[in-house]
Amino acid sequence: MALSIEDIKKVAHLARIEVSDSDAAATLTKLTGILGLIEQMQAVDTTGIVPMSHSQDLSQRLRDDAVTKTNLRDEFQKNAPALGNGSAEQAVAGGLYLVPKVIE
Amino acid sequence: MEWEVVIGLETHTQLKTNTKIFSGASVKYGAEPNTQACEVSLALPGVLPVLNRQAVECAIKFGLAINAHIAPRSVFARKNYFYPDLPKGYQISQFELPVVGKGAVTIQVPAVGKNAAYEKVVNITRAHLEEDAGKSVHGAVEGMSGIDLNRAGTPLLEIVTEPDMRSAAEAVAYAKKLHELVQWIDICDGNMQEGSFRCDVNVSVRPKGSEKLGTRREIKNLNSFKFMTQAIEYETRWQIETLEDGGTIHQATVLFNPDTGETRAMRSKEEANDYRYFPDPDLLPLVISEADKARVLVNMPELPEAMKARFEVQYGLSTYDANALTTSRDLANYFVETTNFGVDAKQAANWVMGSVAAKLNAEDKAIVDSPISAQQLAQLLKRISDNTISNNAAKQVFEAMWNSEGEVDAIIAAKGLKQESDSGAIEVIIDEVLAANAAMVEEFKAGKEKAFNALVGQAMKASKGKANPTQVNDILKKKLSA
Secondary structure (H helix, E strand, O other): OOOHHHHHHHHHHOOOOOOOHHHHHHHHHHHHHHHHHHHHHHHOOOOOOOOOOOOOOOOOOEOOOOOOOOOHHHHHOOOOOEEEOOOEEEOOEEEEEEEEOOOO | EEEEEEEEEEEEEEOOOOOOOOOOOOOOOOOOOOOOOHHHHHHHOOOOEEEEEHHHHHHHHHHHHOOOOOOOOEEEEEEEEOOOOOOOEEEEEEOOOOOOEEEEEHHHHEEOOEEEEEEEEEEEEEEEEEEOOEEEEOOOOOOEEEEEEEOHHHHHEEEEEEEOOOOOHHHHHHHHHHEEEEHHHHOOOOOOOOOOOOEEEEEEEEEOOOOOOOOOOOEEOOHHHHHHHHHHHHHHEEEEEEEEOOOOOOOEEEEOOOOOOOOEEEOHHOOOOOOOOOEEOOOOOOOOHHHHHHHHHHOOOOOOHHHHHHHHHHOOHHHHHHHHHOOHHHHHHHHHHHHOOOOOOOHHHHHHHHHHHHHHHHHHHOOOOOOOOHHHHHHHHHHOOOOOOOOHHHHHHHHHOOOOOOOHHHHHHOOOOOOOOOHHHHHHHHHHHHHHOOOHHHHHHOOHHHHHHHHHHHHHHOOOOOOOOHHHHHHHHHHHHH
């Protein structure tokens, strides 16, 4: 499968990674290499083999439905970043975390 | 050209648990912002999800209730997208291997206009477990949005249908049926205002008779049945008009605006449908054994379909009545409790579906909030069947009881509603009426049936409504034919 620079830009945007034009060319080469490896693997006959979804052959353990977490909001909100625009104030208000305006 | 609308639904039901799907934080509604947002909800580095047993059991219970295949092994996947209310940058969901596979729900589509009511089977494609996102709050701080992550990680079961519905009425009938079912089996509180039951509706149109599906548009997040009807009807009209005007439909996500009654497409930027699903390496496959299913089955209540069939046999009710009485477990219980006090089942059914339902509807109350208990209703019905009061008087007593004016017998006495069943007294009244209305008697004898009813009316009036109407009828008939 042939990748283009546009594919690289699109994937980078979806992952919110900034990739400059010069880096994009190098990334294209590397990703094309990886896809080549996958193509090789796809040549293997996997008929009748159950697809693996985890590297460990175990099943999920379940937790009892009991509240174990307490309210640590004040502690957690000490990690909130500064508001920005020169303000050192933390980006929290009335218990909410503040982010740049999201418009519906 | 005649068009056909094709509808499929995706419903997010919030599962009835104490805690989140992947952490021990409370999911109680209405808490102060972020007081139930633990380190897992916040996606702090190094945290790991641990699956909630109750959420899994709710999913199994739903699967069993719709006769679906329950996957012996299902897998959690990451659905990747960026939004401020999703701190991990992905939602944990299920993609290729959902916990519940194909099943079916039977719906009753009510009569609309000249179209009679009918039954229909809606096929369920799948149902999968996933976590809810947080909430964005606008307007708290100028130029900023506030994020509340209390809801982040709340367990959801997303239930997906085949594109089996052909009208807004069918879609709403299905949504209502599903809404009843998830409450019936007690996996969801059904509170639509609080977002516990939200529907996304996929709508497309095609020329009638065509097998090929048209391009669909998805109406997001409908949280009332009224809005669902309006949104589907508007969307259907819009798509047909667009096609008839030579336009094309593009796949899109649309929002319904209750103020205008219109749907509008979200900007394409808002719906980057490229989620790059992959199995979540933080979670192992979910394995469900026959023993797990058997354990859940023990707690399964009698399902509405089975109860409906039983009501028809045990109480001799019509299919219509049995259906109406099994729309919710509480309503069915109320009915059964009423009959347990020894009143006629058909009479109880009529009152529960008639006066009681009308009052509840008018006051937007649930049956559990009825001011008249099943025992009180039974007492009232007994006073009708033992001829103490007429049906009309019973309606007055019912009103008074609803307004908490007291017990049945006290109200009958206070309002003087006891009916006259002494045939001697009634005969006296009728003789007076016949004497005073000779013209009517002549009309009746000349073959005018209506005159009879007028005479009954006069007799009832003369008795101030207290005469037993059946006796009045009988005695009057006898006297006129004499």
